[in-house]
Amino acid sequence: MRTYFIAGNWKMNLSPKAGAELATAIKEKNTSSKVEIVVCPPALTIASVVASLKGSSIGVGVQNMYTESSGAFTGEVSAEMVQEAGAGYVILGHSERREYFGETDAFINKKTKKALAVGLTPIPCVGEVLAQRKEGKHIEVVSNQVKALIDGISKEEISKVVIAYEPVWAIGTGETASPEQAQEMHAVIRGILTDAYGSDTAEQVRILYGGSMKPENADELLAKKDVDGGLIGGASLKADSFLAIVNAAEKLS
Ligand code: 13P
16 A cells, blocks of 8 residues: 655745744644655755654655756756755655746656666656647656656656646645545556556556645545555644645645
């Protein structure tokens, strides 16, 4: 059985001080023991959050990194730096990075390989925009993203990857994919992994849903067979709402 994985993507919110406060509140109020919990603050907030979470099993991730280890890449951070700062996870290719920073499938694939090489757990994101869903192309679009994402990634490595399906039309809009829509796409993603790696390996990969997941809808989404957790935006910015989602996963564990 796959361990539920609940990650908070804080996006560009919470300074080092505010982030430390939220991390401390999450650590103190958390009662779950079966869920893998991760918070992903902005890069500058990593150090204070790592310090606040010391001694707890809650992991820390960043929201992006570059493909190279060091060098003349102004404004970027490397996987090695992320790791030394105490973070073990990295969100890659979030739709906001695809949209505002021009990230491509090939670039996200390269970053995923770099994260794996350094020992970070990559959380690459895929998802269709509203027009693609309306045109009935959502399965094709996401399938192509997943195939590009896993290109050249070995059977041993893929089980360490946590894939997030985030339909772009559900992010920050209050509109959630129905549990059936989420399950349908998660099954498609697992099918691609099965074709590429065999079912034993595909069954080990966690596939998260992201897009307006909140305490009110987490249970029914997480109850679906191929929904192994959530990548939470807005609802991860308050300890109570984030932990209510963690608790929904704990109950299903
Ligand atoms: P919301 O939960 O705010 O819709 O954001 C989802 C998301 O983009 C997580 O990465």
